[in-house]
Amino acid sequence: MLFQTWVFAGFFVLVYALYLGLAHKPQNLLLLVVSYVFYGWWDWRFLGLLWISTGVGYASALLMGRSSGGRRRAFLWISLCTDLGILAGFKYLNFFVGSAAALLQRAGFDAHPAVLGIALPVGISFYTFQSMSYTLDVYRERVAPVRSLGDFALYIAYFPHMVAGPIVRAERLLPQLQKPRTVTRESFESGLLLFGIGLARKLAIADCLARHVDNTFHNDLAASSSLELLRGVLLFGLQIYNDFAGYSDMARGLSRMMGIELTVNFDAPYFATTITEFWRRWHISLSNWLRDYLYIPLGGNRGGEFRTYRNLLITMLLGGLWHGASWNFVIWGGIHGAALAVHRLWSSRAARPRIPAPLSWAMTMAVVFGAWVFFRAEDLGEVRAVLSGILHWHGGHSLWWFVQPLAPVLLWLFLDRVAVHAGEPVISRWTWPARGLTYATLALGITLLRSHHAVPFVYFQF
Amino acid sequence: MPFLSSIFSFETWRGGLPRPGAAVGLAAGVLLLFDVGVARRETLWKYDPVVRFRGEMEARVIAPAPAPLVVLFGSSTTKDAVAPRILEGELGLPQGSVINLGIPFGTSYDALFLYRRHRERLSKAKLLILGLDECCLDAHHTFQAHAPYCAPLQDRLDYFEDPGTLLGWAWRTCDFGPAAAWTAETLFRTLIHKEKAGIPFAFTPDGRFSPTYLSDKAGPGNLSHEVRAKAGWDHFVLSRKRARVLKDFAALARSDGIQVLFLQIPGRDRYVDWVEARYPETRRASREALLSLHAPADGVRVRPEFRGSEMGLEETDFADHEHLRTTGARKFTENLGRWLRREYPGLWLQ
Numbered sequence: 001m002l003f004q005t006w007v008f009a010g011f012f013v014l015v016y017a018l019y020l021g022l023a024h025k026p027q028n029l030l031l032l033v034v035s036y037v038f039y040g041w042w043d044w045r046f047l048g049l050l051w052i053s054t055g056v057g058y059a060s061a062l063l064m065g066r067s068s069g070g071r072r073r074a075f076l077w078i079s080l081c082t083d084l085g086i087l088a089g090f091k092y093l094n095f096f097v098g099s100a101a102a103l104l105q106r107a108g109f110d111a112h113p114a115v116l117g118i119a120l121p122v123g124i125s126f127y128t129f130q131s132m133s134y135t136l137d138v139y140r141e142r143v144a145p146v147r148s149l150g151d152f153a154l155y156i157a158y159f160p161h162m163v164a165g166p167i168v169r170a171e172r173l174l175p176q177l178q179k180p181r182t183v184t185r186e187s188f189e190s191g192l193l194l195f196g197i198g199l200a201r202k203l204a205i206a207d208c209l210a211r212h213v214d215n216t217f218h219n220d221l222a223a224s225s226s227l228e229l230l231r232g233v234l235l236f237g238l239q240i241y242n243d244f245a246g247y248s249d250m251a252r253g254l255s256r257m258m259g260i261e262l263t264v265n266f267d268a269p270y271f272a273t274t275i276t277e278f279w280r281r282w283h284i285s286l287s288n289w290l291r292d293y294l295y296i297p298l299g300g301n302r303g304g305e306f307r308t309y310r311n312l313l314i315t316m317l318l319g320g321l322w323h324g325a326s327w328n329f330v331i332w333g334g335i336h337g338a339a340l341a342v343h344r345l346w347s348s349r350a351a352r353p354r355i356p357a358p359l360s361w362a363m364t365m366a367v368v369f370g371a372w373v374f375f376r377a378e379d380l381g382e383v384r385a386v387l388s389g390i391l392h393w394h395g396g397h398s399l400w401w402f403v404q405p406l407a408p409v410l411l412w413l414f415l416d417r418v419a420v421h422a423g424e425p426v427i428s429r430w431t432w433p434a435r436g437l438t439y440a441t442l443a444l445g446i447t448l449l450r451s452h453h454a455v456p457f458v459y460f461q462f
Numbered sequence: 463m464p465f466l467s468s469i470f471s472f473e474t475w476r477g478g479l480p481r482p483g484a485a486v487g488l489a490a491g492v493l494l495l496f497d498v499g500v501a502r503r504e505t506l507w508k509y510d511p512v513v514r515f516r517g518e519m520e521a522r523v524i525a526p527a528p529a530p531l532v533v534l535f536g537s538s539t540t541k542d543a544v545a546p547r548i549l550e551g552e553l554g555l556p557q558g559s560v561i562n563l564g565i566p567f568g569t570s571y572d573a574l575f576l577y578r579r580h581r582e583r584l585s586k587a588k589l590l591i592l593g594l595d596e597c598c599l600d601a602h603h604t605f606q607a608h609a610p611y612c613a614p615l616q617d618r619l620d621y622f623e624d625p626g627t628l629l630g631w632a633w634r635t636c637d638f639g640p641a642a643a644w645t646a647e648t649l650f651r652t653l654i655h656k657e658k659a660g661i662p663f664a665f666t667p668d669g670r671f672s673p674t675y676l677s678d679k680a681g682p683g684n685l686s687h688e689v690r691a692k693a694g695w696d697h698f699v700l701s702r703k704r705a706r707v708l709k710d711f712a713a714l715a716r717s718d719g720i721q722v723l724f725l726q727i728p729g730r731d732r733y734v735d736w737v738e739a740r741y742p743e744t745r746r747a748s749r750e751a752l753l754s755l756h757a758p759a760d761g762v763r764v765r766p767e768f769r770g771s772e773m774g775l776e777e778t779d780f781a782d783h784e785h786l787r788t789t790g791a792r793k794f795t796e797n798l799g800r801w802l803r804r805e806y807p808g809l810w811l812q
Contacts, residue, residue: 399650400654432484439485444493448635
């Protein structure tokens, strides 16, 4: 059930009407049941995995709260191994077996792994990370174990953000679930506006650009001109951002309408002037997760320069692998890790020349968009074809060909530079004519640019 | 307590009912103005080459044929594959007896729509052939801009998967997206590139009506077979609504006493083999759904054809995976003609 479909619209209107009419406890029960319905809509069989992750996380945290020392650590490991085991089995097994077989074949062994054909459960990376953050926080005594299984199950399964984030920490979401909530007219209107902005990002920008991107990547890459490939890569960067940020905005908007605040996940990342700033603005909930549960436990920046760079690289390599079981994602993470290390090294030099902001921005975007090639390409062969096609400059196109995707690009600029600041819409502060014209623009953008069938969110595959 | 109710407490809500306000009123006004002033302008819709193609086809193919005996419908694959002059020769029919109404991006709905629109003329035919694309029963197989352009409310309810299309009946802006894109492109090309607006259409010597920019060397795209197959079959969902269009088309034709043939245009062997190997179950389900329409006793036949070589076609006869060049069209039409002579003996003389 995708947010941008009529089925979801009907589902949410019904749920919302019921939600407003219920008291706190029945509200939570309603949210839990509809969250499972929402998830089971894709494939009810994978609900079992969700329940295992929930059950083990809940029990481990409770037992951790009643024990100390080695026993406490053991319960933490039980929970972490369960979540990592689910991830390994359903997301990475084929990748590891296939990679090992390829390695053996290169070494001259006759290795033919059976193709396991394991389907990837939607949202698996998000809810397992959410569960892990909770047990780690309980272990570190940052949050107290939750006594109510219902509240904890809702924390894991809460439908607006379960399948593609934001990954919300227990300390932020659980108190909101445990206390009665009030929906004000302002929060309803602001949530609806945020949902509308997310819908415009998805339907009018991401899905529209996807058609241009697919045209590039579905064609014979070797025969495509440099401009065609470059345009494909640039538009893919805008597509994936608006697709994912659109989902996050819709999730936050829906949640706000129900009186629950989720964390901001994006803050105009393509206007970052350094790679470090980019990661403070891109997929913020994952960046923070990786920082707090991976980078800092690895030692962070304590222990000398070499260790800091090593930790950055490991964190980003694993962050890349989190996105998908493929070497492309690992390399993508590696590029970002290396860029972060280089930026850190540069920043640490006391007598460095000042780089003008536009140049710094251009260099940052060159890295970010260059790395997107690894993200979009099916395999390393495609990466090679795209990069060599761009670097060995050839061919041209008519002016119209460049102007074609202008409408969604302008809409993106309008949203990121004018209508949204730090992840929050500022439209409501404008005069009524400005607001009216903005609403009309968003509605026209959605109706005119939308695709005739629902396009799944890119990040659902992660 | 604005939401007092005997059933629900609505204790969650505070702050009164949301008020639409002047901003929402202005937005609604702008949308209404756009809908009435832009999205309903016939001249703008005609910048969509498919809408324009159908208009030209009605004027230059249907109008000059007062009593065609064999009428072909379908998409660009049918448009490219069947040469009317060659088929007339094979069947021993006079010129103008066979007309090919294949439309680029055409769907089964276009066939139904065209037949209804020109029923008086087309019902004089003996045989209606509807060329089917390989994914014609897929729920995602988009009915293009020209379909909503003309679909009445009942058709939108019966045949269209996207509920947005239903909304488009009242709010034409929902349908207008592709036509708006074409309008923008035409204006840009005319004003900036100084190009002449609209693509010219012409007849090929063997009687096919086509946009003139297409030649034997330029197929409609250079997609790799893997990518093309994935786009068509990866998310295939068998649609009852799509099957219903075919059933209703056949029923309408049969009520006029006309034989109906659903004909699948063959694909390039290399492509078809790849697809068959990768999507055996989906292909089987799709083929079975098509064959369920086969009822020779009732005058409805289905002729599924998947591999080009079964029709004597070689790799070089294809412009891409499914569109035929002139040589391929000749071979395919001759083969079809022989089959029609055998399967419908004397039909044309009745």
